[in-house]
Amino acid sequence: MLENWKNQIIWITGMLLVLFLAACGSGSDSEENAEESSDSSMNIGEEVDYTITGIEPGAGITVTTEKAIEEYENLNGWEVEQSSTAAMVTELEKAMNNEEPIVVTGWNPHWMFTKFDNLKYLEDPQGVYGEVEQIKSLARTGLEEEKPNAYKLIDQFNWSVEDMEGIMYESSDTGEDIAAVAKQWVEDNPDKVAEWTDGVEDVDGVAVELVSTPWDSERASANVVAEALEQKGFNVTITPVDVAVMFEAIANGDGDATLAAWMPQTHADFYESFVDDFVDLGENLDGAKIGLAVPEYMEDINSIEDLEAK
Template sequence: MKTKRFFLSVLTLAAIAAGCSNSKPSGGSPDGSADAGATKSIAEQVNRQIIGIDPGAGIMKSTAQAIDTYGLKDWKLVEGSGAAMTAALEKAIKDKKPIIITGWTPHWMFAKHELKYLKDPKNVFGGDEQIHTFARLGLKADHPSAYTVLDKFEWTPEDMAVVMSAIQGGKKPEEAAKEWVEANPDQVNGWTEGLALASGKSLKLGYVAWDSEIASTHVVKAVLESKLGYKVTALQVEAGPMWAGIAGGDTDAMVAAWLPTTHADYLSKYKDKVEDLGPNLNGTKTGLVVPSYMDIDSIEDLLKP
């Protein structure tokens, strides 16, 4: 089955979330907050739409596969961005309306809202993933101190959540990262101890505009600059250009590769042109996510009349 996809802006996605008010969540009072729409199926409540992110993201490919695997005929995967998706989610939750999104953890939205993953009995989205660090070939010889920091860099979802929450609360990524680095001297010293200073040498780090990657990239940037004296440029691009930049040597490294599923196609394409320094974070997850107030537990429930 060919998946129908549409690209929408943040405003359009917000309109979609508002439009869901025409088909209220399970529960039935006229204000939509309790039992409204009890006679409507989940499919009707959300207008057979799953709100997604960037069209090149691996989670979008997995969601398209899920639509096919579970036989979700006439369902639409809405393309946009991470920011557009969260804007639509926030609008829906504010009005207590139904919505289905492509979600992943770590992400600040799980700390802010009560959300749940839909069970995936056919395991389309796979199990837990890891976020890996990749470097361009030759980085170790050109910048041994930076290479060592990147190789040693590893933190937890809880660490990342602190930075993501600070950014979501209004702080600039640079400020949130600096605060985390200053608050965790032992951990940071474990990455930098005994390394030679860079004396203003330049580095480029690529990253995608996901909250998790914004957090990790700016923390590494802060460490390289404040502890070793590098001048670091953080380049925000989409996943394809991020991988291509490292493979082509235009970008030095990234700490933003989700494996084994999300970025599998890019790794397959560029594996001989990049160096995998291993995971920097364990315990990530992707899948379809809904507000906890929705009366649905599994992707299979989307088929119910």
């Protein structure tokens, strides 16, 4: 009898020891998992080499992102990788295909938000990137008097974010040049074009120069307006330049008009520098936006302030 009690005590003691060791091991694993989870959310900066993948130097969003790095203390040590829009989108697509972290400069209208529907803007608590933007049309001083019908059509030009992004996405998806896609868009949207050309008289080869930036969004607007103008008999030239030159060209009268002034934030510095030397025709598109964007699978990164300093 006594022997049986001893055996039971030994068995119970052994089971308690096994349970204790298992509990210790489980706790250790939980701590390790928690630490790994914490590391995955805290080392985003290190994983992307403290780099924001951007576009061309001098672009409005590039300039604003450089300001953001100065304004946000947690972006200390970060830098903007300046290349081209195509290179940025290539890096974005590669990262998203592999579900890897990436931070990019984003803006609407742009077809990447159509192609990548799981892309999200980061909150901007300090308002560096501003709120919703408008794209404005600007004309050189004297255009209304010298070329009233061109002035009238450009003044009446207005369309939507969806219109612009549709042209950009189709061009990207099919490989067809934006000019050709824009021409087809004008043919497919006679009602909208009729609003732009309302009261515009036909002319015979009057020259008009539209000055724009070389990005797809602005190429889309410049080409649809060029096509509408040419249908009224104008001879249109589109001159792509960087942002600073675009504003200077309109202010100096070297170009007739531009459809590519992003306000009130993106191109504010350029606008204010020449505001007395051009005619502001008002918005041609409302609902534009710029900011930093990341894929939605980066669930712990929802604000610029979630990006840690180097």
